[in-house]
Each structure stands twice: as C-alpha cells, then as structure tokens.
Amino acid sequence: xxxxxxxxxxxxxxxxxxxxxxxxxxxxxxxxxxxxxxxxxxxxxxxxxxxxxxxxxxxxxxxxxxxxxxxxxxxxxxxxxxxxxxxxxxxxxxxxxxxxxxxxxxxxxxxxxxxxxxxxxxxxxxxxxxxxxxxxxxxxxxxxxxxxxxxxxxxxxxxxxxxxxxxxxxxxxxxxxxxxxxxxxxxxxxxxxxxxxxxxxxxxxxxxxxxxxxxxxxxxxxxxxxxxxxxxxxxxxxxxxxxxxxxxxxxxxxxxxxxxxxxxxxxxxxxx
Numbered sequence: 014x015x016x017x018x019x020x021x022x023x024x025x026x027x028x029x030x031x032x033x034x035x036x037x038x039x040x041x042x043x044x045x046x047x048x049x050x051x052x053x054x055x056x057x058x059x060x061x062x063x064x065x066x067x068x069x070x071x072x073x074x075x076x077x078x079x080x081x082x083x084x085x086x087x088x089x090x091x092x093x094x095x096x097x098x099x100x101x102x103x104x105x106x107x108x109x110x111x112x113x114x115x116x117x118x119x120x121x122x123x124x125x126x127x128x129x130x131x132x133x134x135x136x137x138x139x140x141x142x143x144x145x146x147x148x149x150x151x152x153x154x155x156x157x158x159x160x161x162x163x164x165x166x167x168x169x170x171x172x173x174x175x176x177x178x179x180x181x182x183x184x185x186x187x188x189x190x191x192x193x194x195x196x197x198x199x200x201x202x203x204x205x206x207x208x209x210x211x212x213x214x215x216x217x218x219x220x221x222x223x224x225x226x227x228x229x230x231x232x233x234x235x236x237x238x239x240x241x242x243x244x245x246x247x248x249x250x251x252x253x254x255x256x257x258x259x260x261x262x263x264x265x266x267x268x269x270x271x272x273x274x275x276x277x278x279x280x281x282x283x284x285x
Contacts, residue, residue, distance in 0.1 A: 049168070052275035058219040058284055061210070070283040078160060078229035078281025081153075081236045085161025088154060094145030100158075103142060107165050115163030115278050116171050119267045121178045128182050128263055131159050132238065150257035156236045160227045163280035170277060171224050173270045186268030189261060195252025201265075204246075216285050222273040223266065225282020236281060239266055 050057040059067060069075050089107055092099040104110040119128040122137075129137070135158055136147035148155035175183040190201045204213070205221030212218070226239040233241075240262045244254035255261045 049277050052170075055222065055273055055276055056220055057222050057224060057273070057276050057279065059225070059279060059282065061217045061219040062284065066283055066285070070279070070281075076229070076281060076283060078227070078236055078283060081157040081160045081227070081229075082164045082281060084153070085157040085159070085164075088158050089161060094139065094143035096142065096144040098143045100138065103138070107162065111162050111165035113166055113169050115166035115280060116169040117173060119173065119263055119270065121174070127260065128179060128267055130258075130263055130266055131162055133258060133263075135159065135162070151238060151241060153235075156227050156238060159238070160236055160281050163227070163278060166278040167280065168277045170275045171270055171273050173267060173274070175267070175271050179267065182264045183267055183271065185261075186264035186266070189265045190268055195247065195250035197250040197252075199250045201246065220273075221269065222276055223269045224273045224276045225279035225284070227280060228282045228284050230284050232285065239269075 045060070047056060047060045050059050059070065062070075069077075073079055086107075089100045092102070101107070115131060118134065119130045120134075121127070122129045122133075132148075132150060132155055135155065139145040139147055148158065173179075193200050201221060204218050208218050209220050210217060223239045223242075226242070227236045228239075228242075229236050238257070240257045240259075243262050243265060244257070247254040
C-alpha cells in the first residue's frame with residue numbers, strides 16, 4: 014500500500030510540474046535581433062533576461078561577477094607551492110596566453126585519457142607545476158580564477174572538439190542530456206528544448222546554454238560553476254546529484270558547450 018501511494022505521489026508531482034510549465038506564457042521575442050547572442054537557432058541565456066539584467070552584465074563596472082574576475086587577476090600573480098611559482102611565471106600576460114582558452118574547453122587530457130574542464134586544468138597546473146594544493150572545486154579561489162581565465166576569451170565563439178578521442182565522451186554527455194531521471198522522471202531536454210521560452214516559477218526557461226559560466230546568479234548572490242547549476246537542476250527533479258568535477262558532469266559540460274557552438278563567451282554572465 015505504501016509503495017502504491019509513493020508511485021501515485023511521484024506521478025502527480027510530475028504531472029503538476031509539466032502542467033505548470035505548459036500553461037505558461039511563452040517568451041515572444043522572435044523578431045528581436047540579438048546579434049552575436051544568437052547563432053542560427055541557438056540563443057544565449059542573455060536573450061531571455063530582462064533589459065535591466067542584460068545592462069548589468071554589459072557594464073564592466075556594474076557587473077557583480079567582475080569582483081571575482083579582479084580577484085582571479087590577483088591570484089594569477091601570487092607564487093605558491095613548493096616550486097614558488099605563480100601562473101604568470103609560466104603563462105605570462107593572461108590577456109595573450111589565455112585569449113581563446115575558455116572557448117575551447119573541455120579538452121582531452123592524455124594523462125587521464127578523458128576530457129577535463131578549465132577548473133580541472135587549473136588544478137593540474139597547481140599540483141604538477143606549482144607544487145601547490147588544488148583549489149576546492151566550488152571555492153571562491155577556484156571560481157574567481159576560472160572566471161578570470163575565461164574572461165580573457167570574452168566574446169570569442171565557443172568551439173570545442175567533439176570527434177576523435179572526444180567522441181565517446183560527447184556521446185555520453187548527449188545521452189545524459191536526454192535521459193530521464195529522478196522522482197519527476199525528467200530529462201534536461203524537457204525544460205530546455207520542449208519548453209524553451211515558457212515560464213516556470215516566474216522565470217523564463219532558456220535553451221540552457223552554458224557560455225557564460227562561471228555565472229553570477231541573483232539567487233546565489235555570488236559566482237557559481239556550471240556544475241553547481243547541474244547539481245541544482247538534478248535536485249529540482251528529485252534526482253541524486255553527482256559530485257563536482259565528476260565524469261558525468263564533465264561529459265555533460267562537453268555536450269552542452271558544443272550545443273552552444275558559435276555563441277560568445279560571456280563570463281561572467283549575470284542571470285536570475
């Protein structure tokens with residue numbers, strides 16, 4: 014009897030969730046020229062935000078995420094670890110050496126035989142080249158350094174490799190995106206494809222593009238990684254989230270980055 018009750022409850026919740034989205038009013042702005050923020054049918058989350066939020070992101074002095082970028086610039090020049098090195102000792106001026114880096118990750122790492130993202134690349138440099146302790150994944154130091162590195166690619170079109178050694182990981186990420194999970198039995202695609210532009214919880218559902226991460230969210234009142242967003246989505250559909258930096262999330266990050274190919278790096282983006 015208890016099992017039957019649980020099944021009914023889950024089905025009811027899922028139906029209510031779907032109905033809540035389906036009865037919403039769509040975001041009617043198809044006639045707007047979004048410039049670089051739209052490539053063919055791919056639109057940045059920027060295009061789903063209010064004019065006030067877009068203006069906040071566009072203003073380098075008002076964008077709250079730039080505080081993290083400034084701190085990352087400081088970290089870039091701080092020598093740490095047994096080797097007494099700073100990032101700048103190997104990479105020099107970040108505006109030159111990191112100019113397109115943020116637009117090309119995740120990349121295949123031969124040592125681990127799998128893709129790694131920018132956060133993992135930073136920690137590899139810290140451990141192997143600086144002899145320093147790795148940053149904790151969602152720490153302020155990691156978020157700010159990642160935001161600084163990706164900000165050097167601001168405006169660069171997203172362009173990741175998905176063939177060759179990357180192909181099987183791309184397929185795993187794609188499979189994750191379309192796989193139903195959790196008590197609500199939902200996949201990423203149910204929100205970001207089937208209901209893109211509709212309202213949910215007083216907010217517009219975007220296409221789920223990730224070209225602006227690390228992103229400053231009003232909800233978080235700070236920068237957050239794309240893996241934090243993945244974990245939040247998993248929790249919303251009553252699914253057990255994976256760990257930060259997990260293979261599952263890196264593969265999903267690869268697929269979603271490709272999904273937004275051609276869109277500009279916006280880090281740090283500002284979102285609700």
